[in-house]
Amino acid sequence: MSEKKVRVRFAPSPTGGLHLGGVRTVLFNYLFAKKHGGDFVLRIEDTDQSRYVEGAEKYIADCLAWCGLIPDESPMAGGQYAPYRQSERKVIYREYAERLVSQGHAYYAFDTPEELDAKRKEVPNFQYGHTHRSGLRNSLTLPLQEVETLLHNGTPHVIRIKMPDDETISFNDMIRGYVSFETGLVDDKVLLKADGMPTYHLAVVVDDYLMKISHAFRGEEWLPSAPVHLLLWEYLGWKADMPKWAHLPLILKPDGHGKLSKRDGARLGFPVYAMNWYDAKTEELTQGFRELGFLPEAFLNLLAMLGWNDGTGQEIFTLDELIEKFSIERISKAGAKFDFEKAKWYNAEWIKNAPAEKLKVKVAEVLTAKGVTVNKEAYLLKIIDVVKDRCVLLTDFYQQASYFFQCPKEYDINSVKPKWTDVKTDFFNQLKDTFSHSDAFEPADLEARFKALAEEKGLKLGDVMLPFRIMLVGGKFGPHVFDIAALLGEGETLKRIDKALEAFTAQ
RNA sequence: GGCCCGUUCGUCUAGGGGUUAGGACGUUAGAUUUUCAUUCUAGAAACAGGGGUUCGAUUCCCCUACGGGCUACCA
16 A cells, blocks of 8 residues: 555646635645655536636636646646546546445435525434435435336436434544544435536545545535535445545635735735736636736746645755655644735745846846836846845746836926935036946946036035935835946936936926 | 545745644844835734544544535536
């Protein structure tokens, strides 16, 4: 059993955008698989046709691609255990459901949803289980003849598992340790729906078996239905092949309580989905981490730290390091509240530590998207190096770098105009002359000339430094002014002084 | 309501029978930077409560409280 090849799966249902909790589940699956030389498969659980959303499947694949978590097998890439879309495996499930019925572990139930709704209203704490199933319309209560007639006539029905009245079922969760349940308290879950599609409960067991899944990671919200799955593995005769379970702690809302949801992002002003998600039905766009300006490396890094650490205090990890150091034993049990401030810190760290070469394509995209023309790569690289320390998000490069490519359109005029004097006008006019005599146009030389002139004019350095910055940048931010001037070059610097002077001295 | 899971600074967490309970984010105060950011230094800040077990519990056990999840022909 221990020689069994590691195979894990991420099994989302294509119902909308991919939540950060989902990406974390992918990550942990992926890390575990890669660490053990195993396979990572993507399986689409589209058994609920009413919830199917067009485009969601491609979106999920795109998210994984952006993150660099590429499945070894998937509906798109195919694989030995295809198909990987449950809707395309529909015929498979019925056979196993029927097998369970014939073995007495499951039964046909003919109650309509309406009847059950009524029952739930009428009976407090109603459960379709050993306490109530004897009073309902199913193959356990109806005469054999009638069941056969109903079936023969194509009467809509479901197949439900028959939970034992009084058994204790337990297992060893890789994260939580020993967990146990009383079967009498769990209801007879539907296995096969009236439309012939399996529910998650049946499909997950059948497919995990057929696809030889060795370890199953999923959110903690699945823990209560684990006994159903355990029983199914047993009844189907596959117990020896059952994957090891790992129920991941949930990602919670930063404020208040409960699972983090898409709505929280909108409410609190941060993304929850990996990438932008456009809902055609509601015409609603939900912003993603990618579009907000996160690096995929940072996104993965911060997700990994939500519920896992390597015990050393290290917080910045590359994907390769995560693969190397990942271990299930170090996953925490408690849910984690999502902290967007810390998320931004991770991104800032990744931007700060990335070589300009790695950032150039993304930065160029940010700038061009805003209408800034970027054509000289060597220049772009220098600019990135000089401003990346002040960017938290990739989109910050617009504000931090665009003035290197175009003259500021607006000036922080309030910071200069009230204190403007003719002496200053005079100073800057002469500065142009001094600067044009600088041979190299290097920061140190420019600074020396600037200082000498200020002294000559009897101006305090502080009185002209800030105006000079605003002339070149437009606002009170950016690297050292003389570095900026040098990067801009003589022509552009003089031009900007002129242009700003006009604005500063206008009535 | 029932069942299941959980509980160390505001947040993410390390630790684990005897510690000044450590780190990070955020925050506060300084230093550097004649802008902003980075960087650096310092500070405030936590073992939910009650019972056991023990010479000694934050650590082990039980209870309570609190939090979360599930309770669909959704996943």
